[in-house]
Amino acid sequence: MAPTLRDVADDNDIRIGAAAAADPIREDFQYRDALREYNAVTAENAMKIGPLRPDEHTYDFEDGDLIAEFAREHDMYFRGHTLVWHNQLPEWLVPFQYTDRELRRLLEDHVRTVAGRYAGDVDTWDVVNEAVADDGGLRETPWLRAFGEEYLDKAFGWAHQSAPEADLFYNDYGADGINDKSDEIYELVSGMLDRGVPIDGVGLQLHALHDPVDPDSVAENIERFKDLGLAVEITEMDVAYTAEDPPEDHLTVQADYYREIVEKANEAGCDTIVAWGVSDQHSWIPHFDDTLTEDPLLLDDSYDRKPAYDAIVDLLS
């Protein structure tokens, strides 16, 4: 049997991972087998505020615990996603019904409780996700309203106090290569470092949709964050084309793209690349954007290896 992604990633002392959900781990042995072909895992939804908080006074850790146990049992690098985000908030958390003081107390309690719960399990947290607006500046979120810009510094501080061993990342999309948004994130994290905030790295989501970003620009972006002393990880990779007009033989084009990203990202010092789903049947894309091709990941709907999977194995062998 040809080596798995896990085999070649372990041999090269890097991580090739996948985002995972609890239900298929519980119910589908093929899913469990496929997930073990990676040596890193991210909780796709189970550790977000909404899924964790059925009501204001309750934490539901069942799904998060199950993914943490799977990662521990199979010695996988475990990324926690995400402590502070403006999306997927629980239905009961209607921001304007809370005073700023209540929101501040609520967020601090949430970050300390969740980071504390998984101390020793989660290797790396996306502490804050998508705080920079696409048109510049910080995104208008309930947290920005309640705290002002200091909410990022505070969240990293709380996470560090509750999980001192975990690496703490800022994670975002649309800033994978050199562009205005990645420039803004560069300024943001430089300022945090200057203020002594315990940030360890930056996550580039790399949803390469329609017109994938240039791998050389991604490598240049990685290098400049590395020069700040930060780690860089590719945290949510998937590659999808315009469904109406995909490139000819798009699975081969996709394979070449995954290979080039892995190669150039590694050369630039990025040692972790996570695909945003175990197989095509688990991708978020068909549920969110029907203008895109529905096969963005490394394993197909039947958990069979795609040209992209083989290209990465070939590159790292």
Ligand code: G3I
């Ligand atoms: O769990 C409920 C289920 O009980 C309910 O029956 C069902 C029907 O409404 O919804 C289920 O929740 C869905 C959840 O995924 C789990 O499947 C939510 O509606 C749905 O919104 C949620 O979508 C997730 C999305 O983030 C939310 O914004 C995607 O799976 C997830 O892949 C996606 O991931 C984000 C990253 O966190 C951040 N970066 C972008 C990325 C893609 O949007």
